Amino acid sequence: MTTPRTGGSDPAAIAAGSAPSGAGGTAADGRCPPVAEVVVDIVAPDVDRVFHFLVPPGLRDRLEVGHRVTVPFGPRRVEGTVVGFTEQPGVPPERLRPIAALRDPVPVLTPALIDLARWMEDRYLCLFVQALRAMLPPGARGDRVRLAPRRWVRLLLDPAEARHRAETLARRAPRQAAVLERLAQAAPAAVPQGPLLAAAGAGPEAVKALARKGWVAVEEREPEPDEPAAASEPAARPPALTPEQAAAWRRLEAALAAVLGDAAAGDAPPSGGGVAARRGRGTGPGAARGGPAPEPAAFLLHGVTGSGKTEIYLRAIAAALARGRGAICLVPEIALTPQTVARFRARFGSRVAVLHSAMTPAQRLATWRAIRAGRKPVVVGARSAVFAPVPNLGLIVVDEEHETSYKQEEAPRYHAREVALARARLEGAMVILGSATPAVETYHRALEGELGLLELGRRIGERPLPAVEIVDMRREFGLGHRALFSRRLVDLLRQRLAAGEQVLLFLNRRGYHTVLLCRECGFVLRCPHCDVTLTVHQLASGRRVCRCHYCDHRQVPPALCPRCGGVALHPFGLGTQKVEEAARRLFPGARIQRMDADVTARRGTHEAIYRRFAAGQIDILIGTQMIAKGWDVPGVTLVGVVSADTALHMPDFRRQERTFQLLEQVAGRAGRGPRRGLVLIQTYSPDHPCLQAVARHDYRAMYRLEAAERRELGFPPFGHLIRAVVAGPERAPVEQAASRLAAAWRRAVDEAAVPGARVTPAAPAPIERLRGRWRWHVLARAVDGAALRAATRAVMERLREAWPRDVQVQLDVDPFSML
Ligand SMILES: Nc1ncnc2c1ncn2[C@@H]1O[C@H](COP(=O)(O)OP(=O)(O)OP(=O)(O)O)[C@@H](O)[C@H]1O
Numbered sequence: 001m002t003t004p005r006t007g008g009s010d011p012a013a014i015a016a017g018s019a020p021s022g023a024g025g026t027a028a029d030g031r032c033p034p035v036a037e038v039v040v041d042i043v044a045p046d047v048d049r050v051f052h053f054l055v056p057p058g059l060r061d062r063l064e065v066g067h068r069v070t071v072p073f074g075p076r077r078v079e080g081t082v083v084g085f086t087e088q089p090g091v092p093p094e095r096l097r098p099i100a101a102l103r104d105p106v107p108v109l110t111p112a113l114i115d116l117a118r119w120m121e122d123r124y125l126c127l128f129v130q131a132l133r134a135m136l137p138p139g140a141r142g143d144r145v146r147l148a149p150r151r152w153v154r155l156l157l158d159p160a161e162a163r164h165r166a167e168t169l170a171r172r173a174p175r176q177a178a179v180l181e182r183l184a185q186a187a188p189a190a191v192p193q194g195p196l197l198a199a200a201g202a203g204p205e206a207v208k209a210l211a212r213k214g215w216v217a218v219e220e221r222e223p224e225p226d227e228p229a230a231a232s233e234p235a236a237r238p239p240a241l242t243p244e245q246a247a248a249w250r251r252l253e254a255a256l257a258a259v260l261g262d263a264a265a266g267d268a269p270p271s272g273g274g275v276a277a278r279r280g281r282g283t284g285p286g287a288a289r290g291g292p293a294p295e296p297a298a299f300l301l302h303g304v305t306g307s308g309k310t311e312i313y314l315r316a317i318a319a320a321l322a323r324g325r326g327a328i329c330l331v332p333e334i335a336l337t338p339q340t341v342a343r344f345r346a347r348f349g350s351r352v353a354v355l356h357s358a359m360t361p362a363q364r365l366a367t368w369r370a371i372r373a374g375r376k377p378v379v380v381g382a383r384s385a386v387f388a389p390v391p392n393l394g395l396i397v398v399d400e401e402h403e404t405s406y407k408q409e410e411a412p413r414y415h416a417r418e419v420a421l422a423r424a425r426l427e428g429a430m431v432i433l434g435s436a437t438p439a440v441e442t443y444h445r446a447l448e449g450e451l452g453l454l455e456l457g458r459r460i461g462e463r464p465l466p467a468v469e470i471v472d473m474r475r476e477f478g479l480g481h482r483a484l485f486s487r488r489l490v491d492l493l494r495q496r497l498a499a500g501e502q503v504l505l506f507l508n509r510r511g512y513h514t515v516l517l518c519r520e521c522g523f524v525l526r527c528p529h530c531d532v533t534l535t536v537h538q539l540a541s542g543r544r545v546c547r548c549h550y551c552d553h554r555q556v557p558p559a560l561c562p563r564c565g566g567v568a569l570h571p572f573g574l575g576t577q578k579v580e581e582a583a584r585r586l587f588p589g590a591r592i593q594r595m596d597a598d599v600t601a602r603r604g605t606h607e608a609i610y611r612r613f614a615a616g617q618i619d620i621l622i623g624t625q626m627i628a629k630g631w632d633v634p635g636v637t638l639v640g641v642v643s644a645d646t647a648l649h650m651p652d653f654r655r656q657e658r659t660f661q662l663l664e665q666v667a668g669r670a671g672r673g674p675r676r677g678l679v680l681i682q683t684y685s686p687d688h689p690c691l692q693a694v695a696r697h698d699y700r701a702m703y704r705l706e707a708a709e710r711r712e713l714g715f716p717p718f719g720h721l722i723r724a725v726v727a728g729p730e731r732a733p734v735e736q737a738a739s740r741l742a743a744a745w746r747r748a749v750d751e752a753a754v755p756g757a758r759v760t761p762a763a764p765a766p767i768e769r770l771r772g773r774w775r776w777h778v779l780a781r782a783v784d785g786a787a788l789r790a791a792t793r794a795v796m797e798r799l800r801e802a803w804p805r806d807v808q809v810q811l812d813v814d815p816f817s818m819l
Pocket residue numbers: 239240241242245303304305306307308309310311312436460
């Protein structure tokens with residue numbers, strides 16, 4: 001990487017994530033200071049800082065923070081983003097080179113989003129440019145997507161007059177006449193030029209000729225995002241709230257009024273300036289550690305499935321709109337169904353913009369622009385919608401806030417919930433996190449008072465939650481019933497099939513791990529250091545070894561069960577295919593369908609199976625996580641969890657939280673019709689407190705359990721975790737580099753005396769080879785997250801010199817996946 005001669009800024013101004021050095025847009029006289037701070041679009045640590053460029057005279061009254069520009073960079077030209085201005089570049093201005101061009105007349109990012117990128121850089125140890133990139137709309141970089149403005153033609157004559165002139169033109173200029181006819185039909189509305197010309201069988205010269213005569217005008221318009229034709233104006237009237245909802249709403253409404261101001265007074269037009277003013281109230285990123293604000297600006301809405309959480313979101317959004325503020329509602333990608341979108345459109349009509357992954361880049365860009373311009377103050381979308389450039393943002397809702405899909409698994413490795421909270425603090429907005437099974441981290445914050453806690457314990461219409469029954473598979477085994485299905489499950493299946501009711505058989509299958517489980521007593525082999533399950537690996541020699549994926553502890557599988565001394569200690573793991581075979585053998589006449597990643601690899605299969613199931617054409621559906629979410633089939637009266645053990649013994653410190661979430665989700669599929677549902681859980685650990693909590697639908701019990709263990713081990717929320725993955729094409733250099741990193745990291749946390757810090761030895765990642773690359777990892781843990789990040793940043797700086805060429809380090813702060 002060539003270092004450009006134009007540099008010379010102080011990188012610390014950015015790297016420290018401190019106060020922006022002069023952000024804020026153009027000065028009061030409309031002219032910006034003479035030197036712009038630009039971050040170039042090159043993802044490399046050594047150029048990840050601001051560079052200074054002169055603002056040429058032609059741009060002095062136009063350039064703003066957030067503008068995309070082209071700048072000279074060494075011998076090349078590159079694109080970049082203006083992140084601030086300065087009067088004192090540190091070098092004489094005559095040594096600076098000027099900005100070459102403005103790429104987009106509209107500033108693509110807002111000053112608030114640039115502040116958010118700084119926060120992300122600090123919080124996720126990513127590059128500033130990576131954080132900025134995550135926020136850019138498609139097509140903002142390079143020229144791949146272009147949004148040509150659309151031309152619209154408007155008639156300037158009275159329609160009758162136009163028809164008259166068309167008649168006189170018919171012989172001499174039949175195409176102009178045809179255009180006039182059609183415009184007269186559409187008047188007073190303007191007509192898009194493309195379809196107009198096609199319908200009239202004319203070319204663009206016909207319109208030009210008419211425009212020269214002064215009979216029509218051509219207007220250029222921003223293309224509108226694609227929208228269903230019916231998305232006109234809101235029709236739905238909000239239902240009257242239930243007493244429980246009303247109680248939650250009263251508290252929220254008061255907080256909304258406190259944070260966003262009065263509905264009448266706050267009707268300010270969207271502007272960047274308001275952001276800086278609101279930021280002054282001490283709600284900046286630093287305020288996070290300062291404890292709860294006088295009035296909570298963020299809430300956890302903990303409500304069981306079907307308790308009417310969405311109705312609360314809709315009201316809060318309406319309240320933000322009434323104050324002239326915009327809102328973002330994040331939903332997991334999988335929940336971004338037409339039904340969800342329809343609910344928002346029914347309430348807010350054409351003010352709703354939807355961002356989802358199936359959109360083409362051009363559609364996304366059109367939508368993005370409409371949001372940026374303030375034409376769509378309500379944004380509904382998946383993870384990345386947290387960056388939607390809503391002007392004057394007043395509210396961010398994160399629905400199903402516990403969902404792991406909010407965690408981005410590539411750089412910048414952010415969590416949308418955390419970004420939402422940070423963004424809201426920067427922009428003086430409110431946050432509502434909603435879930436039936438909140439993340440332990442989130443619930444902990446609510447108990448600490450950092451979040452207001454709102455609870456909805458009942459379903460709308462008082463529909464009961466399904467009953468849960470646990471089957472002790474050790475007992476079945478002891479009595480000589482060694483099949484996959486317990487006798488109780490077989491009985492229930494037979495009953496349901498006879499009654500014409502539907503069944504879901506659920507299996508939590510993560511292909512990569514097999515635990516060592518005693519079928520007599522339910523014992524599972526764990527790591528002595530990390531309290532996670534050991535995973536059984538088959539070596540090339542045919543021997544087996546048990547390994548910890550956190551610290552690489554290894555041991556030979558014991559021949560006898562250490563707890564009961566029995567001989568039934570074996571690798572345990574089940575696939576959907578085995579379950580399907582077993583079901584077909586037992587019930588040859590039943591209509592059985594399997595649904596897992598293999599089956600649904602083909603596009604559309606998922607929907608097709610869902611439709612058949614919903615139509616009652618499948619008796620038993622067997623599946624993995626995929627069937628746990630969002631399905632609403634009233635015919636389902638039984639959910640069989642074939643084995644809760646795989647989930648319960650996942651080598652993951654969040655396993656109990658995950659198990660609870662997963663089983664509550666699946667349980668939520670049963671009994672949505674008139675008949676109460678039953679959930680049958682098969683397990684070798686029937687007394688496991690987590691399963692007992694599931695049986696009582698007792699979220700708090702699970703929380704207490706999980707919190708006690710995590711507190712002990714310093715896992716989140718009682719400590720912070722950073723994972724480094726070291727990857728490269730050859731094994732030996734990767735292993736060496738990972739060991740070096742682990743040693744240097746340990747020294748760094750020792751030197752900095754980071755409280756409670758621990759660094760594991762380098763270990764092969766559970767997925768040791770991925771796309772031809774070897775992967776090792778190191779985990780660091782500490783109570784003080786900020787101190788741990790600072791030490792980590794220092795290590796990375798130090799190791800950058802003399803680091804092997806083709807070996808990369810990826811840092812994941814607060815990791816979810818340990819694979
Ligand atoms: N106050 C109310 N009066 C009548 N019906 C309501 C009321 N509130 C919500 N509903 C209806 O009850 C159903 C469940 O509500 P909603 O979808 O808001 O619950 P939820 O908690 O978001 O559910 P989930 O967790 O499954 O997403 C919906 O059909 C909704 O329209």
